[in-house]
Amino acid sequence: MHFRGITRIIGLLVIVFSLTMIIPGVVSVIYCDGGKQSIFQTFIISLLIGLFLWLPNKNNKHEFKVKEGFLIVVLFWIVLGTIGALPFIFLEKPNISITDAVFESFSGLTTTGATTLIGLDFFPKAILFYRQMLQWFGGMGIIVLAVAVLPLLGVGGMQLYRAEIPGPLKNNKIRPRIAETAKVLWLVYVLITIVCTISLWFAGMDLFDAISHSFATVSNGGFSIHDASIGYYNSSLINIIISIFLIISGCNFSLHFSLLTGRNLRVYWRDVEFKTFIIFQFLFILICTLILFYYSVYKNFGETVNQAIFHVVSMSTTAGFTADNFTKWPLFLPLFLMCVGFIGACAGSTGGGLKVIRVLLLLLQGVRELKRLIHPNAVYIVKLGQRVLPERIIETVWGFFSAYVLVFFISLLFLIATKVDELSAFSAVVTALNNQGPGLGDFTDNFTSLNPIGKWVLIVTMLFGRLEVFTLLVLFTPNFWRK
Template identity: 50%
Template sequence: MSIKLTLRILGILLMVFSISMLPPVVISWIYSDGSHTAFLLAFACTLLAGFFLWLPHRSIKRELRTRDGYLITVLFWSVLGLFGALPLYFSTEPHLSFTDALFESMSGLSTTGATVITGLDLLPESILWYRQQLQWFGGMGIIVLAVAILPMLGIGGMQLYRTEIPGPMKDAKLTPRITETAKTLWYIYLFLTLACFLAYWYAGMNWFDAMGHSFSTVAIGGFSTHDASIGYFDSALIESIAIFFMLVSSINYAMHFVAWHERSFRHYTQDPEVRFLFWLLVISCVVTVTILIISHTTETYQDAIRQGVFEVVSVATTTGFGVADFSIWPSVLPFTLFLLAFVGGCAGSTAGGMKVIRIYLIIKQGIREMKRLLHPNGVFPVKVGNYSIPDQIAQAVWGFFSVYLMIFVVMLIGLLATGLDQVTAWSAVGSCLNNLGPGLGEVAAHYGNIPDPAKWILVIAMLLGRLEIFTLLVLFTPMFWRR
């Protein structure tokens, strides 16, 4: 492991990220909102920091090792959250403390969608644009973008790709070369963003809202330019478009690549993970709509269907958009919907949660153990479709699940120690660890009123969720630092 190489790459990535602070400057000039100074200052700070990290080590060139990839990924997302907070901290509107600015920045980059800001409708347009843009870059992962250009700098990128792509099976590549894989992912991502933008625009949003919401929809982020989120537009067409693109973005991007390459959609219906997600959503929608109708929560059946289906898809895909406050819905609905976020979307998608494939494999392994009780000498492979899953992957899934639960409990205790009630603490940890956004209790609307120590714990939770826990925790093992 080379610290000098790590600092060199970190400097390059910071300089690349600094460019993302220039579009809000243009937005600020267009709308004359007066926030351009904050972005220019943040741009200068980020660019100079990256330059001075890169300059002393600019001649260091060698292939990245696995440890380098983990260290660079964790350091970059941590540093990115810090520097991403600068425009929000320097801006006079909203006037945020550094803790709040960091929370908002990490929430955006991790596509969590939890916010400490209220009064979005009155904020400067450049700030609104920046929040949406943070989620867009975080959705696919700016490191995947960097992987596409690292070979041009004399650095291989496979180690970065492994640490960045979510899911239990990380070594599968869409194309033989890692650079082409990263480019392919971004082409798909760009196409979906453009299609979502045009659909929103056609449905009645102005160009600013359409672009902002296309950023957060495809990224499975959930930030909005309005306090009422998607509900602000009160449009069944816009809600339908959001549902479609939330579903598409929650599916493994490898599926989209195959659909484009083979000009066929058949593999979607044949993939066990996609089928499992589909049936989970169908059953959840039926239950939710039925309870809403029986309890007379909505005025009409149509409203029950609109609100029920939208909230199920939004929460299950960990997007976090809203057309209604599901936290005040009757019976078991708030708790049940919130549990869907623990499942999340498919591996290889922009969604959060533990990923559908892991839950699917855990169920499969549970069934296998019951079979072994009846037939102790039998051999029962765990299969996904027609493929047998190696025991190494099955063990990794159980390991992830176990560590996930332990992390959840530790953070829950930490939030309870800050004075939060049980419902708020439980939902806040679950929401941030699953990169969902909205919670229950005091954090149903926003996170601005919880104590600063709780916000710092949740920032760590968001980072853990974004990097799928092990990528971050491995740095705290003695073995990682041994030569």
């Protein structure tokens, strides 16, 4: 392990993060409603930390191995999540504890969208914007942004990219060079954010709200700048616009790039994962609509469909926005909406969960095993579209699923051990591991009432979910640390 070289990279990335404080700093100057000092202090301290890590090691340049890339990614998320808590800690009013500040930082950075803050409507604009910006960077992965810049500083990015990009088929690159791939991803990301902002602005949000919620939408983060979330606007049009952009952000970004480079819309429907994703959306929306309509939860059919579409898309893409209190819906719907987050969005998207491609492969493998029970001597293959998948990919998916379940139950047991009731604990772990947002039981609106130990359990669980389990879990294996 080249620890000094790793320290150099972490220092560079922290310096890059410190420079992003300029943006909420400008917001604080424009609105003059507090938060300026908090942002300025964070900028100075994070810059000094970055320089402290980088300067003594600036000449330690090495070609990193894959396992060192994993370590850099995990260390950076931990360091950034910790430093990202500083604006909340330095804020004078309201007074936020260190645990709550770190929870908020990691929740934003991992695009979980769970919050411990109340009274958001009265927070300084700079802090609200910073909070939205955190999840926007976390959505695509600030590491991916960094690998587009670090090659200019003599740092290779392939190891970072492979550790950061989600999904079982992540070795497929849009461009031959990794830096070009990162730049292309961020170009697509920024363009979608701009279009989303303009759409929300024309739909009735003011410019600040439109920018803030476009950050949360495109990142599938789910933070809002209002306690009532999207329900604050009481607008069917805004609900639909956000739903559309959540679906766009829940797709593999390489498909969006293909469209922008001259391909037609057929590129989406040729993708098996995308088709499965859309079919799941229609199926879940249909179930939700029928139950809401049968129990006359809303006044008319149009409102029923609107609420069903919004909440199904929001929860299934793991954004976690709410336009109404869905926990009061009848029958199994609240728990159903929580569980659809396990499927999540597509690989190569900003969403969380298991990812649609993995769920699809698990289903295909399950069907193959059923066929083998009937014809034990027959040879069956697993095909994704016209592509025959090697057994190695199937084994990897099963391994990931097993690790996912293991982390889920360990986190659940730890949370219950802190005296959280079973339903609340279940929903909290689902929220954290799937990076989904709202919970049930005691955590319907926020996680303020959760005890400090429980919050730290969820912070670790969020990190497992965002880094897709293996990236973090591999650090706990003895082989990782052997030469």
